[in-house]
Amino acid sequence: MTQSKPSEAYFHLHLVSDATGETLINVGRAASAQYANVLPIEHVYPLVRSMKQLERVLIEVEANPGIVLFTLVDKDIRGRLRSRCEELGLPHLSVMAPVVRLFQSYLGGEPTPRVGGQHALDASYFKRIDALNFTVMHDDGHLTEDLEHADVVLLGVSRTSKTPTSIYLANRGIKAANIPLVPNVPLPPNIEKLKKPLVVGLVASPERIVEIRQNRLLGLNAVETGSSTYTDREAVSEELAFSRRLCARNGWPLIDVTRRSIEETAANILSLYSDHRRRSIAET
Incomplete structure (x- = not known):
């Protein structure tokens, strides 16, 4: 299934996070701002940490097809979201993955995934x-x-x-x-x-x-x-x-x-x- 480009003056933007979603919101808005004639309808799903929570998200995504951005540490939840987006023909991206790969190529070793690590009480x-x-x-x-x-x-x-x-x-x-x-x-x-x-x-x-x-x-x-x-x-x-x-x-x-x-x-x-x-x- 191939999703056609939106012809309207808006598009649905799904932001799925296992933390607060602030990173996704900032990235999504920064990218959306480059398209002055098309407005995003944001769907923000914070604290998605179980398959049951993800399934509710997927119902919304299927009902309102659009771009899906996510930051999910759990591999199984991340994999399920990816596979369903592929089935629906929807563009999707783990926004932290390219950055983490860059860090890994320079620093070496494996990262230690932490849900909401940037919000630690340090x-x-x-x-x-x-x-x-x-x-x-x-x-x-x-x-x-x-x-x-x-x-x-x-x-x-x-x-x-x-x-x-x-x-x-x-x-x-x-x-x-x-x-x-x-x-x-x-x-x-x-x-x-x-x-x-x-x-x-x-x-x-x-x-x-x-x-x-x-x-x-x-x-x-x-x-x-x-x-x-x-x-x-x-x-x-x-x-x-x-x-x-x-x-x-x-x-x-x-x-x-x-x-x-x-x-x-x-x-x-x-x-x-x-x-x-x-x-x-x-x-x-």
């Missing part, structure tokens, strides 16, 4: 939890007296994605605090004296900031008063100009997030943080 896991706790407690200008304990401090006017970027960094083990720049509200007195953290300014185009703020007000069913400058373009431009001057005066890097995703902004910050750490070590 030191790096607890580092991420610690970073997440720190970041939540230091969100939106809270607890500014101990910013020296942060790894990264983000500064920016309202709606420059400070909080989601901080949370993303925390999931990478980075203790991130963020400080809003608000007109006529003084900055924490210690902000320009910080030595350990990397301080990064976030800006965007005035048009983008105004658009996001207007959408936020609509979402909150809020009405802006005549005296408010929250969505006034000239006022927003001045807020952003102040941000730029502040960062330039202190030699802090500035990132324009207008056309960047949270992931792209965080990747840029992580690169800057690596350079910052190397310089700090060299100076000690």
